[in-house]
Amino acid sequence: MVAMHYEVYVDLIFLINFMMDGILLLLTVGILKCRITWGRLFLAAGVGALVGVLMTVIYLPNFWLKSMLAYLCGGAGMIFCAFPVRSFRFFAKAFMVLMICTFLMGGILQSVSRSVRSVGIFFLFAGMAYGFGNWMVKFLEMLLVRRQGIYEIELYTGEKCFVVRGKMDTGNSLKDPCSQKPVHVMAKKKAEELFGEELRRENKNFYRIPYSTVQGEGEMPVLEIEKMYLQPVGDGRSRKTGKLAESGRWMKHPVIGICQIPVFEQEEYDILLNPEGLGGVES
Structure with a gap:
């Protein structure tokens, strides 16, 4: 029997998740037309990255349960840290927007993070992904306004x-x-x-x-x-x-x-x- 040994670089996982969560939060803020401080943004991205690290190092036999806990705990924590939540309606709306951005942009960034070996190149692709996502948000808003x-x-x-x-x-x-x-x-x-x-x-x-x-x-x-x-x-x-x-x-x-x-x-x-x-x- 051959023993498998995996090395997990917690600092790198945290940094990558911090960057991706920050991009997702910026897109969410743009869609919701809200104002938040950089302190709140960094805190929320840090909470999301921390949840991502915990879900990586903690062993759970069920992959879908693990993913569900990561999305629910991480998403809810990021929303409460980023926005002054005063009603369940606003929380539900912000959470839904964040999840949509996560599924649309997160998959792209995850694919990039697995295919590139240089952290600098990943950050370059992450910045390009944010720019493209921000342009798409403004373009869709323009179409909606014209229709109205x-x-x-x-x-x-x-x-x-x-x-x-x-x-x-x-x-x-x-x-x-x-x-x-x-x-x-x-x-x-x-x-x-x-x-x-x-x-x-x-x-x-x-x-x-x-x-x-x-x-x-x-x-x-x-x-x-x-x-x-x-x-x-x-x-x-x-x-x-x-x-x-x-x-x-x-x-x-x-x-x-x-x-x-x-x-x-x-x-x-x-x-x-x-x-x-x-x-x-x-x-």
């Missing part, structure tokens, strides 16, 4: 420029009865913030048009501004160079209505865009 019809909007009135966020609203078919221009509806709270003094006085720049909703009828103050620039959130318009994204559009003399009814249930956007108006924008 969310835009970043620049409003130009004279020498002033205001930046707001808008959402395409297929239910908005309001038009100015005189000019027949489509009306884009802005939340009253945001309008008071941008045009406070003018809106309070309702000077010659403002006029009123009739509108009707399921809640009733009334009159809405509207304002025709000089121009408006729209681009889907996530596309790149450089603030330094002013170079427009290919998907960006200019609209001349748009009509902005001030909504006095609570149709803005969330604060993710400030303007409900009229889709008919977007059909005639200029590049």
Whole structure:
């Protein structure tokens, strides 16, 4: 009988797991749109790496049980160390995102770690994997935002420029009865913030048009501004160079209505865009 002898380099296992767990946590933070400190990140990655070392040196006859304990204990420990968990719902969401990142990226990194002999080359591949994963997260977010019809909007009135966020609203078919221009509806709270003094006085720049909703009828103050620039959130318009994204559009003399009814249930956007108006924008 030949006795088998294995050497386990605990420090190397810990270092590799620390790097992989740190990458997975960074991807999880990016998807959840949370902010954590570097101290929390290093602590969570250290806890995950420690669990990985323990699962390596501790003998358990059942491989699947061992893997399950590693994922559950390591994942839960990393979540509690990285994030200020205040509810089970947030914990479940963060744990699920971490597990998805683990299965997608962890398999790649594990394969690389077994096929390369140099730790430096492994770190190089790990950095490339993180860069690719981070790009994929941003790309998928951009596709989701486009599908939801969310835009970043620049409003130009004279020498002033205001930046707001808008959402395409297929239910908005309001038009100015005189000019027949489509009306884009802005939340009253945001309008008071941008045009406070003018809106309070309702000077010659403002006029009123009739509108009707399921809640009733009334009159809405509207304002025709000089121009408006729209681009889907996530596309790149450089603030330094002013170079427009290919998907960006200019609209001349748009009509902005001030909504006095609570149709803005969330604060993710400030303007409900009229889709008919977007059909005639200029590049």
